Amino acid sequence: MLVINHLISSNMNRTILTITLTVLTICACSQTDLVSTEFNFGFEKTTLNQNLPDRWFQWGSNYLLSIDTTIKHSGKNSVLIQPSGYRTSGSFGCVAYSIPALYEGKEIELKAYMKLLDVSEGPIGLMLRIDGTAGGLQFDNMQRKNIMGTSDWTLYSVKLPYPQEAKTIFIGAILSGKGKLWVDDFELLIDGVRIEKAKQVQQKEYKADLDKEFDKGSGIQSIETTNQTIKDLKTLGLIWGFLKYYHPNVAAGNFNLDYELFRILPKIVNSKNTGERDAIYVQWINQLGQFESGKEVKTSSEEIKIKPDLDWIINLNFSDELTSSLLTVKNANRTEDHFYIGLVPNVRNPIFKNEKPYPLMRCPDIGYRILALYRYWNIIQYYFPYKYLIEEDWKNVLEEFIPKIIVANNESKYTVTILELIARVHDTHANIWGNNEILNNYKGVNYAPVKLSFVENKAVVTGFYDDISGKESGLKTGDVISKVNNKQVEDLVKDKLKITPASNYPTQLRDIAPTLLRTNDTVITIEFLRGDIRYNMTLKTYSSKQLNIYNRPQVSDTCFKLIRENIAYINNGSLKRAYLPEIWKAMQNTMGLIIDIRNYPSDFPIYDLSGYLMPESKPFVKFTTGSIITPGLFIFTKTLNAGKENKDYYTGKVCILTNETSISSAEFHAMAYRIAPNATVIGSTTAGADGNVSQINIPGGISTMISGIGVYYPDGRETQRIGIVPDLEIKPSIEDIKNGRDELLEKAIEIINRQ
Numbered sequence: 001m002l003v004i005n006h007l008i009s010s011n012m013n014r015t016i017l018t019i020t021l022t023v024l025t026i027c028a029c030s031q032t033d034l035v036s037t038e039f040n041f042g043f044e045k046t047t048l049n050q051n052l053p054d055r056w057f058q059w060g061s062n063y064l065l066s067i068d069t070t071i072k073h074s075g076k077n078s079v080l081i082q083p084s085g086y087r088t089s090g091s092f093g094c095v096a097y098s099i100p101a102l103y104e105g106k107e108i109e110l111k112a113y114m115k116l117l118d119v120s121e122g123p124i125g126l127m128l129r130i131d132g133t134a135g136g137l138q139f140d141n142m143q144r145k146n147i148m149g150t151s152d153w154t155l156y157s158v159k160l161p162y163p164q165e166a167k168t169i170f171i172g173a174i175l176s177g178k179g180k181l182w183v184d185d186f187e188l189l190i191d192g193v194r195i196e197k198a199k200q201v202q203q204k205e206y207k208a209d210l211d212k213e214f215d216k217g218s219g220i221q222s223i224e225t226t227n228q229t230i231k232d233l234k235t236l237g238l239i240w241g242f243l244k245y246y247h248p249n250v251a252a253g254n255f256n257l258d259y260e261l262f263r264i265l266p267k268i269v270n271s272k273n274t275g276e277r278d279a280i281y282v283q284w285i286n287q288l289g290q291f292e293s294g295k296e297v298k299t300s301s302e303e304i305k306i307k308p309d310l311d312w313i314i315n316l317n318f319s320d321e322l323t324s325s326l327l328t329v330k331n332a333n334r335t336e337d338h339f340y341i342g343l344v345p346n347v348r349n350p351i352f353k354n355e356k357p358y359p360l361m362r363c364p365d366i367g368y369r370i371l372a373l374y375r376y377w378n379i380i381q382y383y384f385p386y387k388y389l390i391e392e393d394w395k396n397v398l399e400e401f402i403p404k405i406i407v408a409n410n411e412s413k414y415t416v417t418i419l420e421l422i423a424r425v426h427d428t429h430a431n432i433w434g435n436n437e438i439l440n441n442y443k444g445v446n447y448a449p450v451k452l453s454f455v456e457n458k459a460v461v462t463g464f465y466d467d468i469s470g471k472e473s474g475l476k477t478g479d480v481i482s483k484v485n486n487k488q489v490e491d492l493v494k495d496k497l498k499i500t501p502a503s504n505y506p507t508q509l510r511d512i513a514p515t516l517l518r519t520n521d522t523v524i525t526i527e528f529l530r531g532d533i534r535y536n537m538t539l540k541t542y543s544s545k546q547l548n549i550y551n552r553p554q555v556s557d558t559c560f561k562l563i564r565e566n567i568a569y570i571n572n573g574s575l576k577r578a579y580l581p582e583i584w585k586a587m588q589n590t591m592g593l594i595i596d597i598r599n600y601p602s603d604f605p606i607y608d609l610s611g612y613l614m615p616e617s618k619p620f621v622k623f624t625t626g627s628i629i630t631p632g633l634f635i636f637t638k639t640l641n642a643g644k645e646n647k648d649y650y651t652g653k654v655c656i657l658t659n660e661t662s663i664s665s666a667e668f669h670a671m672a673y674r675i676a677p678n679a680t681v682i683g684s685t686t687a688g689a690d691g692n693v694s695q696i697n698i699p700g701g702i703s704t705m706i707s708g709i710g711v712y713y714p715d716g717r718e719t720q721r722i723g724i725v726p727d728l729e730i731k732p733s734i735e736d737i738k739n740g741r742d743e744l745l746e747k748a749i750e751i752i753n754r755q
Contacts, residue, residue, distance in 0.1 A: 039099070039196065041186035043067065043077040053077060056097050063093025063175065073113040073153045073184035080182050081175040092176040094127055095183065101130065101166035104199045105190035108162040110171050113155055115182040119148045122177025126158045129170040132342070132351055136695075137163045141174050144603050146576050148177065153184075162190065165342060165351070206253030208339060208354070218262040218367020225403045229269055232277060233370070234399045236261075236268050238312055239281060239326070241378025244340060245631040248291040248332050253339035255288060258356065261374065262367045278319040285325045294333030299635055305624045305710060306388055308632030309381065312395065334629045341383070341628055348625035349692040349708025350383040359701030362438065363411045372418060372699045373398070373405045379696055380425055382631040385624050385710035386720045390425055397424055411438045411700075416499060418702055423501040426721055427707050428663055428689035431501045434703045444518030446541035447549050448526075449473055452481060452516055454509040455734050459489050459516055461528075462737055465547050473539055476530065478738030483527035484516055492516060503688030503721040506660045510687075517541075559583075563745075566591045567752055570609075572669060573599025577608045584612055592653040592752025594745065595673055597666050598683070606669045607642060613650050613676035614643025620672045623691070624710030639714045642672035654679040655748035658724055659731075663687035668711070670724045680751060683744050684731050686723035 043053040051066055052058065058065050062084050072078035081093045110128040125142025138160040147156075173183040190198040223229065244250055244257045264284050271277035313326045336343075342351040355375065361368055377398050380387060387394060401421055408414040415438045422430050432439055449469035453462045459481040464470025482489055493512055502508040517524055517539070525538050559574040560583045568587035572595055587593055595609075619639040627633040643649075654676050662670060667690045674681050694708035711719050728747065736743050 039186075039188075040097075041188070042075050043079055043184065044075050046077065052079065052095065056095055059094040059096045059172065060092040060174075062091040065093055065095055068182060071115065071182055073115070073182075075184070078115075078182045078184035079173075080180060081173065082180045083175070083178060092122070092174055094172045094174045096127065096170055096172035097186075099169040099171070099188075099195070101162075101169050102200050102203060103162070103190045103195065104201050105162045105193075107159060107191055108169070109157055109159045109189045109192070111155060111157040111187040111189070112173060112183055113153045113185050114173060115153045116147070116149060116151045117180040118150055119175065119179035119181065120177055122175070123147045124173070124175050124177075124181045126156050127170065127172040127174050128158050128160055130160060130163060130166045131168040131170065132163070132165040132353060137165060137344070137351070143174075143176070144577065146578060148179075150179075153182075163345070165353075204253075206339060206354075208253045208256040211256035211259050214259045214262045214367075217365050218265075218371075220262065220265060220365060220367035220370075223269055223366055223406055225406055230399060230402050232268050232271065233265075233402045234395070235277075235281075235316060235318075236265065237370075237374045237377060237398050237402075238316075238395070240264075240374055241381060242310070242313075242326065243285070243288065243329065244378060245338075245382050246329050246332065246334070247285075247288055248334055249289045250340070251334065251338040253354075257340070258371055260284075261371055265367060265370065275319060278322040282319075282321050282325050285329065292333040293328075293331055296331075297630060299633070303635040304633070305636055306385070306632070306634040308630060309387075309394075310632070336628050338628050341631075343626070343628060344692070344708075347692055347709065350379075350626055350694045352379060352383075352694065352696055355697045356699075357697035357701050357703070358699040361700050363409070363414055364699045366406060368699045369405045369408060369414060370402075372414075372702075373401055373421065376418070376421060376696065376698060376704075377401075380706070383626050383694075383708075384425060384427075384706050385626065385634050385691065386425075386427065386707060386718075389718070389721050392424075397421075412442050414700060415439050415702065416442055418698060418700075419499045419501070422704055423499055425501070425706065426503055427501065428503045428507050428687045429691075429693050429705050429707045432702055432704055436702065441520070443515055444520050446519050446522065446543055447547055448517035448519075448524055448539040448541050449547055450475055450517055450539070452513040453737075454506075454513055455732055455737055457509075458482075458734070459513060460734055460737055465549055469540075469542065469547065474537060475528065475539075477740075478530075478734055480529040480734065481516065481526055482529055482534070483525075485519075485525055489516065504685060504723060506685055507663075507687045507689075510660045560586065562586065562590070563594070564749065567749060568593045570595050571599065572597045572601055572605070572666070574602050575605050575609075576603045577605045580605060580608050580612065588612075588648075588650060590652055592655065592748075593650065594655045594657065594748045594752075596657045596745075597662050597670050597673075598657055598659050598744075599661065599666065600663065601665050601669060604665070606672050610642035610672050610676070611644045611646060613654060613673065613679075614646065615649045615677070616645055617641040617643045618675050619714040620675050621668070622712050622714055622716075624712070634710060636712075636716075642675060650676070652678070653752045655751055656681045657744045657748060658683040658686050658726060659744075660684060660687055660723075662724065663689055664691070664693075667719060667724050671711075671713070671719065674724075674727075680728060680748075681724060681726040682728045682730055682747055682751075683726050684729060685725060688719065688721045688723035690719045 040053055040055050045054040047054055064082050064084050066080050068078045068080040079095045110126050112126055123143050123146045127141045130138040140158050140160055142158055175181040188195040240261055267280050268277055339354055342353055404417050408417040419432050449465045450461055451463040452459050461475050461477055461479040496512045500508045500511050502511055519541055522541055523538050524541055527536050559571045561569050563569045568590045618641055620642045622639040623637045624634040656670055656673050658670055667686045689707055690711035691707040691709040693705040696704045730744050730747055732743055
């Protein structure tokens with residue numbers, strides 16, 4: 001699955017669209033060693049029978065990358081990128097290179113020569129990405145420049161701020177469309193100095209990184225799940241996470257809290273009573289060392305959206321000594337510098353640092369499974385801006401999942417249990433990402449060639465993955481699937497809901513639909529209705545190598561058209577900011593504009609387009625952000641405006657089309673466009689997951705995310721889970737699907753044509 005996410009830039013007036021590249025394990029030298037100054041930037045070093053030059057690797061899929069000895073800018077070699085015959089919308093090819101980020105500087109620049117031949121349906125670009133310990137910090141791939149066509153060797157460059165938290169630098173070149181791209185002679189500069197001569201620094205070495213005791217396992221073999229043990233493990237999860245984020249000496253990187261858990265856990269489960277247990281906690285807290293007390297940070301009540309949930313320190317009836325120890329930690333002096341948590345500059349969504357994914361532990365032992373539960377649970381407890389929308393006491397979820405995670409003793413059970421836990425936060429950004437092999441095997445590695453969507457709450461055939469297998473299936477668009485392998489679709493949906501993370505029910509149905517006809521068998525039986533007649537059928541299934549399961553209609557670069565002489569149409573999924581001046585000339589005198597946001601933006605035209613649509617600057621959104629000094633606290637930021645002073649603004653009607661495929665940045669765009677004069681939102685509730693995402697690593701190599709900042713209307717109304725509620729709700733009908741009608745588009749035309 002190609003996951004798209006976005007980062008709001010430093011002035012929060014622009015969003016950089018980034019392709020979240022599938023999690024890869026890349027060998028790099030130790031972060032405490034100096035980096036070699038010998039780089040293979042000119043592709044001159046190669047190994048026999050290797051497709052790419054030494055140290056270079058491929059990102060993306062459905063593209064062919066190779067060494068070209070005939071066409072090159074200099075030297076002996078260049079790299080050629082071109083699509084395979086199986087290219088799909090959203091796929092890309094990238095030749096990439098990684099370098100440990102052990103340099104001093106404030107700005108990083110990447111240069112390279114590129115040559116294009118007949119590039120279309122997707123631009124080329126240099127890729128520069130700076131990662132911290134828990135994911136991307138800075139990213140640019142030049143996609144917004146929309147470079148296509150044919151051109152000879154040309155020097156291109158891209159610059160980014162060089163963050164202090166940088167751990168890895170990735171460079172490369174990307175082709176996302178048709179045609180051919182050659183690249184050669186990379187150059188990387190730090191503050192204008194070639195990286196070969198840039199000043200290197202040794203990164204700070206933390207005591208936590210030196211703790212290797214449990215690298216091969218926690219040593220915990222079994223735990224009896226008695227009622228008292230579960231309650232004790234609940235208190236351990238609460239206290240462990242509290243100390244992780246609140247204790248100054250943990251923040252300083254003096255303790256590996258993963259391995260501290262493995263030391264304290266056996267003592268807690270073997271304690272004979274609560275008194276002995278609490279004494280163990282007190283001794284542990286004392287061993288973490290002394291610290292300074294802090295002063296209360298005062299925040300006005302109007303700014304606070306969520307207060308830290310720490311009442312359990314008093315309410316769980318701990319011993320007086322333990323309660324006092326915990327309150328002392330609560331009142332400690334803390335700074336913004338923390339080993340485990342950071343906030344993205346300006347945006348302030350969380351960066352979960354130094355969270356080892358332990359990728360080789362596909363089925364972690366009991367200790368590591370409990371660590372996975374505690375790690376994720378506490379991230380939500382202290383850094384999920386929508387925790388209050390979970391609709392249940394999150395502490396009860398911790399207690400519920402302790403026995404579940406203990407008995408999840410194989411790869412499949414463990415992965416599915418983590419997925420079920422993720423689903424409880426009700427966030428469409430939250431899922432298991434990165435083409436998880438174990439999860440794929442659980443859901444089924446074979447697919448019927450049929451595309452399904454829920455229409456009128458029924459599983460309806462809306463298309464096929466390819467024409468040949470679709471025709472062979474015997475199904476037609478508009479057929480309603482009622483049973484799969486003799487099980488009612490309604491029952492299948494009920495079974496799948498608890499492991500389908502999403503902000504709302506329509507989005508859960510959106511994600512369940514493609515899974516209904518997955519299996520590990522070579523065939524699947526179905527019952528379906530065509531009109532009033534019920535049929536039974538056996539469908540042949542195919543592997544993902546045989547069937548193009550990611551086949552989606554290509555996003556045309558034609559993002560604007562006149563669908564009537566006086567009605568303009570913009571596809572927000574392919575709109576580029578650079579096109580808007582010319583589009584404005586064609587649309588300014590029309591009587592109506594349709595903005596289709598049933599997609600994900602390929603650029604960030606929100607402020608540019610709003611400038612044409614509005615006569616003045618108006619507030620449309622505000623955010624909440626978390627805190628390192630007071631974990632669990634979320635406060636409102638100032639509102640952001642869209643539009644500008646513009647006497648020559650668009651005076652026609654504006655219709656905005658949305659549905660459950662509109663997510664995140666798409667929802668953000670809809671919020672801005674709907675404040676335009678004469679604007680109407682038409683369609684159905686969106687995915688209900690807005691805000692910049694934060695990546696989370698979980699033992700077993702599991703990668704997930706959360707919405708990292710809260711997004712609200714200026715009056716404080718939520719968008720999370722609710723989505724962008726349309727002014728006029730219209731959903732496609734089964735008859736519309738059969739007849740190929742777009743009722744939302746038709747309704748928009750009707751509204752515009754009204755006097």
